[in-house]
Amino acid sequence: MKKRIILMSLLGLLLISFPWLESVRGASAQEELSETWDDIGRALRDWAGRARDYFSFSIRVPREERPLISLMLRYRDKLGLSADQVRKLEQVRSEFERESIRRDADLRIAEMDVANLTDAPTVDLSKVEAKVREVERLRADQRLARIRAIEKGKEQLTVEQRQKLQELISESQVTRLQPGSLTKEFVSK
Numbered sequence: 001m002k003k004r005i006i007l008m009s010l011l012g013l014l015l016i017s018f019p020w021l022e023s024v025r026g027a028s029a030q031e032e033l034s035e036t037w038d039d040i041g042r043a044l045r046d047w048a049g050r051a052r053d054y055f056s057f058s059i060r061v062p063r064e065e066r067p068l069i070s071l072m073l074r075y076r077d078k079l080g081l082s083a084d085q086v087r088k089l090e091q092v093r094s095e096f097e098r099e100s101i102r103r104d105a106d107l108r109i110a111e112m113d114v115a116n117l118t119d120a121p122t123v124d125l126s127k128v129e130a131k132v133r134e135v136e137r138l139r140a141d142q143r144l145a146r147i148r149a150i151e152k153g154k155e156q157l158t159v160e161q162r163q164k165l166q167e168l169i170s171e172s173q174v175t176r177l178q179p180g181s182l183t184k185e186f187v188s189k
Contacts, residue, residue, distance in 0.1 A: 042115070046108075068165075069093045069153040075168050079161045088156045096149035100142065107138045 072079065072089055081089070110131060117128045154162060 068150045069096075071169065072153060072157065072165060075165065078168060079157070079164050081157075081161070085156050089153055092149055092153050092156070096145065099145060103138060103142045103145065107135065107142070110135045110138055 069089055069092055072081070073086065073093070076086055114128065114131045114135060117123065117131055157165065
């Protein structure tokens with residue numbers, strides 16, 4: 001009980017003295033606090049976007065964005081993949097992931113550049129336009145790299161294995177639509 005009273009007293013003292021401390025520090029502290037909140041907001045938006053992309057359960061994922069190589073590897077037994085096919089698919093996936101990390105870093109830097117350009121007191125529209133076009137080019141490059149990797153992965157499969165993969169994908173999409181199937185999908189992973 002004593003600890004609680006002391007803690008509450010200290011908290012009250014801190015709250016009472018906060019406005020006084022703020023007036024001593026001046027307006028620069030308010031600007032600093034504002035910038036910090038802006039940074040936190042940007043970081044949260046970035047995190048939320050990544051979380052949305054990662055945890056997206058949407059069935060309407062564009063074909064080229066499905067993790068097809070990972071699905072091939074997950075269904076290796078059902079597809080009857082040879083050790084050589086598995087090795088090549090893992091290599092394709094690894095190369096794509098490595099390049100994807102680089103492209104993602106470049107994209108994030110370009111996005112930061114756009115933010116810095118638009119936060120300037122006077123915005124140079126030609127620089128902003130060039131940087132936005134660079135951001136979109138980087139996104140397009142990433143999407144095309146994904147499509148190339150998937151096609152490279154599909155080249156490793158026989159015609160029969162491709163047909164079987166398509167059947168397995170169709171089956172998994174049907175089970176996702178059924179009640180309680182989300183739990184089944186996580187348990188089976």
